[in-house]
Amino acid sequence: MGPETFETVVAAHHPEIHRYLRRMTARPSEADDLSQETFLRAYRAFRALPDDANVRAWLFAIATNLFRNHVRSEKRRSTLHAAVLATRSESAGHGPEGETVYRETRTLIEGVVAALPFKQRTAFVLRKIHDLDYETIARTLDCSADSARANVFQALRKIRHGLNGHAIEGMRASEKELTP
Amino acid sequence: MSPKHPGCATIEADLVATATGEAASEAAQRVHAHVERCGSCREDLGRYRAIEGMVGRMRATVSDDRDARERLIARLGDLGRRRLTYGVFPSPLGPLLIGRTADGVSLVQYLGPEGDLRHSLLGRRPDVDAIEDSLAVEGFYRELLEYLDGRRDHLEWPLDLRLARSDFHRGVLRATAAIPYGAVCSYAGIACEIGKPTASRAVAQALRWNPLPIVVPCHRVVGSSGALVGYAGEKVDLKRRLLALEGAMPPEGTRIPRGAMYVTMPREHCYCLPTCTWIPTADHPHRFLFFGSRQRAEAAGLTPCEDCRPDLHPLAS
Numbered sequence: 001m002g003p004e005t006f007e008t009v010v011a012a013h014h015p016e017i018h019r020y021l022r023r024m025t026a027r028p029s030e031a032d033d034l035s036q037e038t039f040l041r042a043y044r045a046f047r048a049l050p051d052d053a054n055v056r057a058w059l060f061a062i063a064t065n066l067f068r069n070h071v072r073s074e075k076r077r078s079t080l081h082a083a084v085l086a087t088r089s090e091s092a093g094h095g096p097e098g099e100t101v102y103r104e105t106r107t108l109i110e111g112v113v114a115a116l117p118f119k120q121r122t123a124f125v126l127r128k129i130h131d132l133d134y135e136t137i138a139r140t141l142d143c144s145a146d147s148a149r150a151n152v153f154q155a156l157r158k159i160r161h162g163l164n165g166h167a168i169e170g171m172r173a174s175e176k177e178l179t180p
Numbered sequence: 181m182s183p184k185h186p187g188c189a190t191i192e193a194d195l196v197a198t199a200t201g202e203a204a205s206e207a208a209q210r211v212h213a214h215v216e217r218c219g220s221c222r223e224d225l226g227r228y229r230a231i232e233g234m235v236g237r238m239r240a241t242v243s244d245d246r247d248a249r250e251r252l253i254a255r256l257g258d259l260g261r262r263r264l265t266y267g268v269f270p271s272p273l274g275p276l277l278i279g280r281t282a283d284g285v286s287l288v289q290y291l292g293p294e295g296d297l298r299h300s301l302l303g304r305r306p307d308v309d310a311i312e313d314s315l316a317v318e319g320f321y322r323e324l325l326e327y328l329d330g331r332r333d334h335l336e337w338p339l340d341l342r343l344a345r346s347d348f349h350r351g352v353l354r355a356t357a358a359i360p361y362g363a364v365c366s367y368a369g370i371a372c373e374i375g376k377p378t379a380s381r382a383v384a385q386a387l388r389w390n391p392l393p394i395v396v397p398c399h400r401v402v403g404s405s406g407a408l409v410g411y412a413g414e415k416v417d418l419k420r421r422l423l424a425l426e427g428a429m430p431p432e433g434t435r436i437p438r439g440a441m442y443v444t445m446p447r448e449h450c451y452c453l454p455t456c457t458w459i460p461t462a463d464h465p466h467r468f469l470f471f472g473s474r475q476r477a478e479a480a481g482l483t484p485c486e487d488c489r490p491d492l493h494p495l496a497s
Contacts, residue, residue, distance in 0.1 A: 010252060018245035032248040039252050043259065047313045105234055128235045156196050160227050 006046050010039055013056055016130065017063050023125055024067050034070060038063040057136040064122055064140045071118060105163070112162035116155055123148050124155035187214070188221050195221060199228030259309050266302065267314030268295050269321045272328050273418055277302075278317045279310070284338030285320055288392050290412060301343055301391060308343070324394065330425055333361040333479060335395050343391035348374075352386035358446075359400040359469070362426045362476025364436050365446075366404040368466035373446060388413065399423055404466050406436035427472040441470040442477050442490055451477040453495065456488035 017038055022031040041062050049058065113121055119141055126132045126140065127148075137148040191214050197203035198211040215222040264286060266279035275295035279287035279302070289300055297303070302310040314321075326332035339357070341350045355373040359365055367380040367387075376382070387398040393412055399422040403409040411419035424431040428441075443459060444451040445467055451474075452459065462468070471477040474484070474494055484491035 006256065007253070010249065010256070014249045014252065015245050018248055019243045022243040022245075028243075031243070032251070035245070035248055036252045036255065040255065040259070043256055044311055047265070047311070047316065102234075102237070106238060109231070109234060109238070128232075129239050131239075153193055153196050156200070156228065156231065157192070159231055160224070163227070163231070 006043055009042070009046070009055055009059075013059050014039065016056075017059050020060065020125065020130055021063055021067060023129065024122070025070075030070070034063065034066050037066055041066070054136070057132065057139070060126060060130065060132060060136070061140040064126075067122075068118065108163060109159055112159045113155070116158060119143070120151045120155040120158070123151035127152045185218075188218060191221065192224075195225055196228055199225055200232050262307055262309040264302070264308045264310045265313040265316040266310060267312065267317045267321065268297070269314070271325065273421070276321075276324070278320050278324070280317050280320070281340045281342065283342075284340035285317075285395060286340040286343050286391065288324075288395055290393070290415065290418070305343065327394070328425070333426075337395060339392060339395065341391070344386075345389055348382065349386040349389065352383050353390060353392070353396045353398075356387065356390075356398055356401060357396045359397055360476070360480035361397075362428055362473065363469045363471050363480065364400050364402050364423065364428050365469045366466050367401055367409070368404055369446075369464075369468065370401055372464060372467050384409065394422065397422075400426075400428070402436050406438045408435065427476055428470070429472065436470065438468075438470055440495055441472055442474060442495065444469050444471070444477065444482055449481075449483060450485045451482040451490060452485040453488040453490045453493060456485055458487075 014035065018031060018035040021034045021038075022028065025031045025034065038059060042059055049055070113124060116124065122141060123137050126137045127134070132140075134145040134148045134152075137152075138145040141148060141151075143151075191211060194203055194207040194211050195214075198208045203211065211225070215225055260282060262281075264279045264281050266277055266287065268275055268277050268291065270276075273290060274293055275291040277287065277289040277291055277297070277300060278285065279289075287301060291297065291300070302308060320335075320337060323332060323335055323337075327335060341353055344350045344353055351374045352370060355370050358373075367383045368377070370383045370387075371377050371380040374383075383401075387401055388410065390396055390398045390412070393399070399411060399419045408416050408419050408423075410416060420429070420431070420433070423429045423436070424433075429436050439454055441454065442451045443454055443456070445462075445464075446469065451471060459465075459468075471480070471482075474490060477490075478484075
């Protein structure tokens with residue numbers, strides 16, 4: 001395996017790992033740095049990786065560990081919850097009525113997701129956004145597949161309750177924001 | 181939110197799984213039977229399905245990673261140029277480290293009995309990104325073992341001299357690499373070869389820091405008197421072993437028996453007896469190359485001198 005092979009790994013997986021970290025972090029620069037660090041670590045360990053390894057799952061595991069360490073060091077400075085704003089700005093822009101409703105609901109969901117404890121949030125994003133199976137998520141989070149499943153379940157419950165409790169208020173508030 | 185009925189609470193996990201399409205068929209059937217009877221859970225199922233749909237749409241979000249990816253690729257390119265993969269292997273001379281870059285073999289190091297990496301060049305060079313990967317250098321190791329076993333008389337490896345300390349050192353190493361198997365020459369001879377005839381001490385220093393011992397055969401460079409002088413710091417004994425292996429000196433000897441060896445000069449085509457007529461009058465006697473046997477001289481592409489005929493009057497071995 002030469003550097004060419006790793007280049008194909010970058011081409012195949014960087015967009016997704018970057019998207020994952022973009023979703024987990026507050027600032028784009030954090031996602032840039034963490035995804036770079038993820039691939040630099042992967043590059044160093046790549047040769048030792050067995051041929052039949054699941055490279056994608058492996059990269060998610062590295063990214064998740066780096067992110068976890070990053071959160072721990074960031075926590076002292078507590079800039080974490082800005083994540084909602086970051087993802088919302090991505091989808092900003094004017095659209096038809098249905099699009100507005102979608103965006104509001106989405107913002108609500110993202111708000112709940114951003115406030116989830118680390119394990120629930122990671123398990124949810126890996127399962128629902130990146131479609132990893134529970135075995136892989138379990139390995140990434142160093143827990144059992146059942147625990148991974150339970151974390152996703154808890155996340156979904158909180159989202160549901162979040163939409164229940166805040167849907168009306170939240171939507172009104174954002175309607176005000178959006179109407180000139 | 182009103183507290184859930186106990187039956188509804190127990191089925192909630194299955195209900196979520198059903199909404200997301202992850203439930204086993206049995207569980208899904210249980211859920212469907214339950215929601216037939218329970219309006220609030222029916223509503224829940226609908227909500228969970230709606231959330232699943234929403235989340236599905238969120239997947240499609242793209243983030244532009246192009247700048248980040250380009251920076252990464254530039255970093256990787258830089259790392260690739262600095263990368264040195266190495267392995268540590270047992271050998272008759274003790275643990276040996278063999279390292280290579282993309283350009284060629286760049287490091288062979290005697291590690292001492294414990295195979296201790298602490299004194300290795302690897303940790304001292306910021307321009308090198310060292311990664312252990314024995315497989316990447318195992319082929320070199322096998323050839324090196326064959327050489328140390330006397331079954332191989334050349335190591336035609338691509339070499340990367342980046343770990344040499346200066347361009348002067350690189351020049352010394354290149355000149356040394358040209359000394360054939362089984363031959364010896366003097367430090368002064370190498371100094372002449374690189375066009376600095378007075379620099380034999382600097383040549384000795386350059387060879388002391390040779391990052392590629394054995395491969396760049398600094399053991400074939402000895403004092404003008406035939407004394408072994410030094411090797412890789414304090415390892416003169418290894419030098420003796422390598423020279424004996426190549427047939428340039430007896431295993432128990434303490435110096436190169438120059439008077440009892442075949443003689444030639446760099447870029448000459450023939451080899452002579454030490455008594456050949458031109459030898460006492462040679463302009464640069466320190467440039468002599470000595471061979472321990474005719475076999476080695478001829479393996480190096482030399483033919484017997486037609487004046488002194490070493491083929492007809494071989495030296496007693």
